[in-house]
Amino acid sequence: MGKIDLITIILIAANVIISYKGFSDYSFFEKYKFNVGAVKRGEQIRLFSSGFLHADNAHLFFNMFTLFFFADVVIKAMGTFSFVIVYVGSLLLGSLLSLYFHKNEYHYSAVGASGAVSGIIYSAILLQPGMSLYMFFIPIPIPAYLFGIGYLLYSIYGMKNRIGNIGHDAHFGGAVGGYVITLILAPWLFKTNLLMIGLLALPIVLLYVLKRMGKM
Template identity: 80%
Template structure:
């Protein structure tokens, strides 16, 4: 079993075990989900624990399926330790951004590894911007950077319009976390992939501008 298999499987197994515990134990789910009021009362563990809970099998599968395919790029081009730092850091950044945008909504709750996974996706795109992705129901490959930018723009739009029962702000926070941590851990990208770094920063700058203008 290679390094990729080990670290990825450990994270996936942890997500499956904790999520299934939450599926069958409402008290456990309520105790460890992200909740603004509880976090503000001092239950900071929820910023982390909520990233291992999911609402159902489809939610869990989509996140773990995405993680499996992008983890290899980050581990192979960086290291296992860098992958773990980006995963955990993006998870926490996703929770912190959710807390920031919903700090007045004491009943706001969320769960899922989406922030952590978005961080890994953004890291993988920075490291290998030329790779292509196949998306469900779309028969042609999509350049990874198009997917990354498009998904983040959609998440910002989702935040603005409060679309669906989805933690769009956690997606955005995770992507920002992955972007920043990858550049800190792999500064050589500033020389080799500068254009892509600037391109991927566009949605992040847009979010900042919208927030400063009071439109978020």
């Protein structure tokens, strides 16, 4: 990888600083986390602020590690401004999907940059489907699209089993956001990467089917 872009550094720093503030300040965490009841009472800021809080160090590290690897691909292909649109748009769509899924659960809460990061993953893979990643102790390169699809399949598992205080629903809203926003900003992908567009739609379709069947 080349030199990390300034906007990526700023986003990672913001997530780390705000998350650590939340780790040590319970009232701060409670005030800015995503909570259905609070959002319905008019605290819409939570739809955005919850994307900079995390449940614990592992949650924070995984999201920032993933953002670090995928952000540069989007920035180089579409520029900083488009990257920010994808990031913020995916974050908000992730929160809105969580609100939709849990609209009658007034105590439902969640935190994390998962929506924004999922959007960046999907955007990066659409823009550069042939890239590979070396992950931790796995000595062979992993196709990025497999990582992206696996990330969302894990999200389905997390949503079904309510794992942790993590916005697994937001993974999907974010993925849809990154998917749609990138295709709007880079419509030439329909000519060059049509197969990848179809593959990345599969987890989204799976979620829709499970929801329709009442299994989510």
